[in-house]
Amino acid sequence: MRPLVSVIVPTYNRPNMVLRAVNSILGQDYDNIEIIVVDDNPADSQARRETEEVMKAFAGSSRVKYIKDRKSLGGSGARNIGIDIVSGDYVSFLDDDDVYLQGKISAQVDFMEKSGCDMSFSNVRIHDTADNLIDFREHEQYLDSMDNTELLKQHIMHSLTPTATYMYKTEMLKKVGGFRDVPVGQEFDLMLRTIRSGIKIGFFNNCDVVQYHHSGERISLGTNKLNGEMIMYDLKRRYFDILDPKQCKFIEFRHYVVLAVASLRSGKILKFIKNGFLAFAVSPYLLFTEFFSHRQRINRHKKDKLNWVK
Numbered sequence: 001m002r003p004l005v006s007v008i009v010p011t012y013n014r015p016n017m018v019l020r021a022v023n024s025i026l027g028q029d030y031d032n033i034e035i036i037v038v039d040d041n042p043a044d045s046q047a048r049r050e051t052e053e054v055m056k057a058f059a060g061s062s063r064v065k066y067i068k069d070r071k072s073l074g075g076s077g078a079r080n081i082g083i084d085i086v087s088g089d090y091v092s093f094l095d096d097d098d099v100y101l102q103g104k105i106s107a108q109v110d111f112m113e114k115s116g117c118d119m120s121f122s123n124v125r126i127h128d129t130a131d132n133l134i135d136f137r138e139h140e141q142y143l144d145s146m147d148n149t150e151l152l153k154q155h156i157m158h159s160l161t162p163t164a165t166y167m168y169k170t171e172m173l174k175k176v177g178g179f180r181d182v183p184v185g186q187e188f189d190l191m192l193r194t195i196r197s198g199i200k201i202g203f204f205n206n207c208d209v210v211q212y213h214h215s216g217e218r219i220s221l222g223t224n225k226l227n228g229e230m231i232m233y234d235l236k237r238r239y240f241d242i243l244d245p246k247q248c249k250f251i252e253f254r255h256y257v258v259l260a261v262a263s264l265r266s267g268k269i270l271k272f273i274k275n276g277f278l279a280f281a282v283s284p285y286l287l288f289t290e291f292f293s294h295r296q297r298i299n300r301h302k303k304d305k306l307n308w309v310k
Contacts, residue, residue, distance in 0.1 A: 006086035006087070008038065008091065010079050011051060013047045015098045018037065022037065026064075028103070028309065036065045037067065039052075040072050065085075067081060068257070076178075083179075094164050098211045100309065103307060107208065108208055119201050120166070121166050121204065122203070122206050123137055124136075124162055124164065125207055134213065136298065137158060137161075137162075138297060139301070140265070148201065152196065152239070155248065162209075164188075176193050183228070184227070184231045225258070236251055249282060250286065253290075259275040264277055
């Protein structure tokens with residue numbers, strides 16, 4: 001029998017989306033799966049009642065465990081509850097508003113077993129709510145080595161995320177310590193500690209995850225991102241001593257670009273103009289090359305034939 005894979009799905013205030021996420025796991029071409037849905041909604045909330053109603057669809061499934069938090073713990077706490085009770089040989093994650101494409105689990109398990117790595121991560125498609133591709137995070141373009149020291153540099157520069165692309169050997173995830181309750185960047189922090197732990201990490205050069213960007217609780221949008229980016233930039237600057245000047249400049253440039261985009265999404269036009277100018281001042285070359293590189297990635301993958309789980 002193939003190894004058991006536990007998939008942890010934390011859910012908060014999205015009863016209308018969690019059904020799609022769970023079905024994208026159940027519909028995989030890999031049968032030995034355990035799904036742990038951790039309901040992080042307040043116990044007396046309408047979202048809890050609606051989520052309970054949605055989860056009744058899986059009441060007869062031996063593959064789906066539905067856990068209800070006594071109180072809201074946030075994304076890190078909810079995922080850790082799942083980690084504490086997993087039975088699988090491997091652990092992966094899926095946010096309640098995202099989906100796995102067909103073949104994701106089987107292909108990543110095959111990669112883990114053939115490479116002998118303790119943890120792996122992959123590429124990701126980022127869509128808007130109309131299912132238009134708005135970004136494609138393609139890690140292969142800057143990963144020349146899987147040495148942990150080099151991975152640390154690339155993680156600081158590019159963020160080797162998101163969580164939905166991760167798969168861990170269960171004992172290694174517990175060795176790393178699971179998720180920490182940090183103000184921002186829980187997945188960034190997990191990968192940072194994973195790299196620094198020295199375990200063997202593999203890059204699974206595939207893209208079987210769709211992450212959705214929309215209004216709501218995602219920290220990657222709006223005002224939250226402005227505050228979060230300042231915290232992340234301060235964290236990354238602590239590692240400038242292991243980077244060369246060109247790499248430090250790239251991080252500074254990306255910092256102002258992120259602030260500019262978040263300002264625009266928040267309707268803060270003056271801050272958008274200010275941070276856009278600062279990004280240009282750091283490197284006009286990077287501003288143009290990154291913009292055109294982004295457009296090329298989108299155009300290259302826009303017409304990909306996706307193997308959706310029905």
